[in-house]
Amino acid sequence: MxxxxxxxxxxxxxxxxxxxxxxxxxxxxxxxxxxxxxxxxxxxxxxxxxxxxxxxxxxxxxxxxxxxxxxxxxxxxxxxxxxxxxxxxxxxxxxxxxxxxxxxxxxxVYSQPTPFEAIAATIREDVPAEADAILASLDPEPAASASIGQVHRARRPDGTQVAVKVRHPGIDEAIRADFRSASIGKVMGGLMAPGANIKETIVEAQERFLEECDYGLEATRQRRFGELLAGHARVDVPAVHDGWCGQRVLTTTWYDGVGFDRWLATEPSAAERAAVGRALYDFYVGTLYRHGIFNADPHPGNLVFAPYGRLAVLDYGCVRAFDAATVRALAALSEAVRDDDAPKIRDAMVGLGARDPGAAGERFDATRDLLRAFYGPVMERGSHVIAAGASTAIGQAYKTKRAIFRLRVPGKLLFLYRIRFGLYAVLARLGAEADWRAIESELTDGVLSARVP
Known part of the structure; x- marks a missing residue:
């Protein structure tokens, strides 16, 4: 055969x-x-x-x-x-x-790994007091090797299984080198955020990606998310093991489970898919509206599904925080787009620092189209499965890119594009059915109904 x-x-x-x-x-x-x-x-x-x-x-x-x-x-x-x-x-x-x-x-989940000798050297330089203890149980074969670092499994003296993430030597300089090339920075900005102020976008992207190289900062952020998500119905944040951490080494509790594709291959029920979809929306979007902070790296490789129905979100290197005024403006924009309220859309865009799109004409129409694509699934009323094309609706926005680029959306909003379109892509592959508009509305109502200090 x-x-x-x-x-x-x-x-x-x-x-x-x-x-x-x-x-x-x-x-x-x-x-x-x-x-x-x-x-x-x-x-x-x-x-x-x-x-x-x-x-x-x-x-x-x-x-x-x-x-x-x-x-x-x-x-x-x-x-x-x-x-x-x-x-x-x-x-x-x-x-x-x-x-x-x-x-x-x-x-x-995988790039070409750094040789173990270099990994061991980094551990000895970064956490010298604990290096012998770490290396005594460290699996020389990486469990994963990503764009910034690679992960090795190890065991604490008390028997706790841990994931030791070690930064690739020279990766911070590599990122700086990439951003010294104007063409690469423009490509990255254009890929992630049409309509954004290019110079501000490149600065924002460089700052966030260089922050991913700081594992001390990531440890702080992961602890913060652990506090915010404590007691969550479905999402876990692996605990940070402080004594085994440095600027280039980050150790967290090992989370047993399978990746996104393998979990989908088990053919989970529609109810299970829906529950996971709602949990992911709450994690990536809910934390922004409730706490002014969000994990800006929604790709499927960061998800691990446990056999008992829970899931962990890994990697807190790319995180963005906004002040209360910006969060309120974002909630107002979401409401205005859902209601198709032109004056409020205009006010919200100006309030966020974009150029005035006007009340009508090519620029406003381009703005409206871009925003409707940005909010995509929450525009539709009632329970529904997110269409596979929702994540590529941004491509249609490029067809009016001349009008869109005149908007000069502030660079600080760059990673909002990433979580929205990245999350839509994951939810579409998940096939999760929910009333996404109602979920978004409940979150924004919570922001807009709160008393302004």
């Missing part, structure tokens, strides 16, 4: 995974020229497709699998911003062919 197409796809995926795992050894390129040369091929051209029309991954559909494999290998070697662009493309474009999506999806 002949092999079917799915078998060939599985073999290709497995082969690419093994090449990524076995490709460690070379240092992360850190010079701007060297990284630009490496990106100038398939990686940079593919990302630029996001700015030229249809959708973020336009042009990928026609690419042959070997070209996609070469791109994944290149992005996995470069790590940093290049790999993050690949991660975004892997889950935000529902129209991308499944094979392409699966190959790019490897970047959600």
């Amino acid at each position: 002949g092999r079917d197409h799915d078998d060939d796809d599985d073999d290709r995926l497995a082969g690419l995974f093994e090449r990524l795992r076995g490709g460690g050894g070379a240092a992360v390129p850190t010079s701007a020229l060297g990284r630009l040369r490496r990106m100038a091929g398939t990686a940079l051209r593919t990302a630029r497709a996001a700015r030229k029309g249809g959708g973020p991954g336009e042009g990928l559909g026609a690419a042959d699998p070997e070209a996609i494999e070469r791109m994944v290998m290149s992005l996995g070697q470069l790590k940093g911003i290049a790999m993050k662009m690949g991660q975004i493309l892997s889950y935000i474009d529902a129209e991308m062919p499944p094979e392409t999506q699966r190959l790019l999806g490897l970047l959600q």
